[in-house]
Amino acid sequence: MTRELSASRHFRHRYTAATVPTAVIAFDFDPLVQLAANLIVRWQTLVLALIVLICLATAAVLARRDALRADDLLYIVIGAAPGAVVGGRIGYALLVPEAFSGGPLTLLDPAVGGLELGLAVAGGVVTASIVAALLGAPVGRWAHVATIPLLTAIVAGKLAMVLAGSGQGRFFDGDWATAFVGPGPWVSLAPDVPSHPAQVYEALGTTLVALIVLTASSLGAFRGRDGSRLLVGIALWCVVRAAVSTTWRDPVVAGPLPVGGVIALVVAAGALVLAVVVGVWLPRRSRAMAGAQPAWPDPETRPPF
Numbered sequence: 001m002t003r004e005l006s007a008s009r010h011f012r013h014r015y016t017a018a019t020v021p022t023a024v025i026a027f028d029f030d031p032l033v034q035l036a037a038n039l040i041v042r043w044q045t046l047v048l049a050l051i052v053l054i055c056l057a058t059a060a061v062l063a064r065r066d067a068l069r070a071d072d073l074l075y076i077v078i079g080a081a082p083g084a085v086v087g088g089r090i091g092y093a094l095l096v097p098e099a100f101s102g103g104p105l106t107l108l109d110p111a112v113g114g115l116e117l118g119l120a121v122a123g124g125v126v127t128a129s130i131v132a133a134l135l136g137a138p139v140g141r142w143a144h145v146a147t148i149p150l151l152t153a154i155v156a157g158k159l160a161m162v163l164a165g166s167g168q169g170r171f172f173d174g175d176w177a178t179a180f181v182g183p184g185p186w187v188s189l190a191p192d193v194p195s196h197p198a199q200v201y202e203a204l205g206t207t208l209v210a211l212i213v214l215t216a217s218s219l220g221a222f223r224g225r226d227g228s229r230l231l232v233g234i235a236l237w238c239v240v241r242a243a244v245s246t247t248w249r250d251p252v253v254a255g256p257l258p259v260g261g262v263i264a265l266v267v268a269a270g271a272l273v274l275a276v277v278v279g280v281w282l283p284r285r286s287r288a289m290a291g292a293q294p295a296w297p298d299p300e301t302r303p304p305f
Helices: 002-014 043-065 072-095 104-108 117-135 139-164 198-218 228-247 259-291
Strands: 025-027 032-036 039-042 178-180 252-254
Touching: 032 043, 039 043, 043 072, 043 139, 072 104, 072 117, 072 259, 117 139, 117 228, 117 259, 139 198, 139 228, 198 228, 228 259, 252 259
Parallel strands: 025 178
Antiparallel strands: 032 039
């Protein structure tokens, strides 16, 4: 945080809201909307609610096309929530440990800190899979269906961060640098300073991941509908996230990566290992067991009981 503050003072000296370079993409709008006399929310909140609704509706349609019970979707989504919260809080504690200096119980306080996306997605997938298994639903087929809606939600959620001025990366004066010069309130620190649009980088990279997954699916790569498509999608997204994390304002801890980038690579590695297990090793093992027939001796030479 000290490093970020000192850098922000340096860039504030060079660039102010009145002297933002013409090459910088400057945003100047009101991020708040008044819905009622005493109800003011961010545009980002409204857009996120719409994104969730669209992705759930898409998942329900895809589930019906795949002969899955669409009413199981509600239970699976609810089941994903505790895993996402627990994973996200653990990830945030690794990301910003000083936020929880008051003790372990501060992890339970929603007013302290936030959620780290990488472990939130991983935790949500784990508990959603457990709930699906308890319902007797085909976990692999549900994971197959959920892949594109999940990646779409990540893309849209990252783009929605622009509406709140959040997710800005390190300070940067390139042609595509972004700055939020209106009164706000904006979420990022020093929003009027030209910075890497890290949230847009991740959205574009995740869009590419979704296209790769769809292309591989059309070529028959995930014909088994065993959940490997979701695991590969998460792994590729985490690789993108780790690459984008090199533009974040967080201090580096391993090479060019901050803690969030390291977490993303760990999640990517775990997802790839599971993808190989469910997509390659388990089918081969099942075929080997199915082909192993008992070797009965010839009836004429078999000794009597």
